[in-house]
Amino acid sequence: MIAFAYVVPILLISLPELLGGEYLDSPNDFISSQMNFLTIVIVISVSFFGSSALVSEFHNRTGYSLFPNPISRNSIWFGKFFTAIIISFVLSSIFYKVVAIGAWSIYGSVPVEIISSWALSFPIVVMITSISFLFGVVLKSPTAAIVSVFILFVLIFPMIEGIIVGFADDKPWWLPSFISKVTEFSMYTPYPSDLNPGELPRGPFDQHRYVAYVDESLSLMFAYSILTAIVSMILFKNKEMS
Secondary structure, eight states, X not given: OHHHHHHHHHHHXXXXXXXXXXXXXXXXXXXXXXXXXXXXXXHHHHIIIIIHHHHHHHHSSTHHHHTTSSSOHHHHHHHHHHHHHHHHHHHHHHHHHHHHHHHHHHXXXXXXXXXXXXXXXHHHHHHHHHHHHHXXXXXXXXXXXXXXXXXXXXXXXXXXXXXXXXXXXXXXXTOHHHHTTHHHHTTSSSOOOOBOTTSSOOTTOOOOBOOOOHHHHHHHHHHHHHHHHHHHHHHHHHOOOO
């Protein structure tokens, strides 16, 4: 996963040069364009280190040796939870480091906004980890949990977001995939806002431009994290070995 966190941004930085393309006009645009891939890095990390953390105790029967020890299941849950968060945030930080080095090598500067974007990646890691833990305690195999979380965040949520924006012309303010875009929008000063059709040249498709606002997104991340964490903890505490 560490190698993956390095390779992905290196490829993103190198491809325009290798293919004879041009880089974006500013380092802010350049870094902002990488944030969709940051979400993928976080999702893959959480899928491996978070989704299977709980279900493996039941699927691999390791719970028979772990649960009888003088330690509560809540302590086990918290230990696994914080470990998954630490690992995933370290990997996202590696991604930011490589992207910052790339921006400096191309533009000769690194915008200060990258610090706020990096800080906002932490609650995103916590939210995705909490949701993955819920899948990990509900499903019966590590593979099912890993695949389900990956498909949910990489395919299903973006698909729902595209349908809501493209066909319903509405703002998917509640979707985890949408609120995760605060890392992208926070690269700009002043912070962008929603735009109505006609307010900005949008090419052949003049639609709304919807923006995930920081305060609203953080509130939703907190709600998702707390609710899914509580439910997964209760289920894990009461789940029986079978």
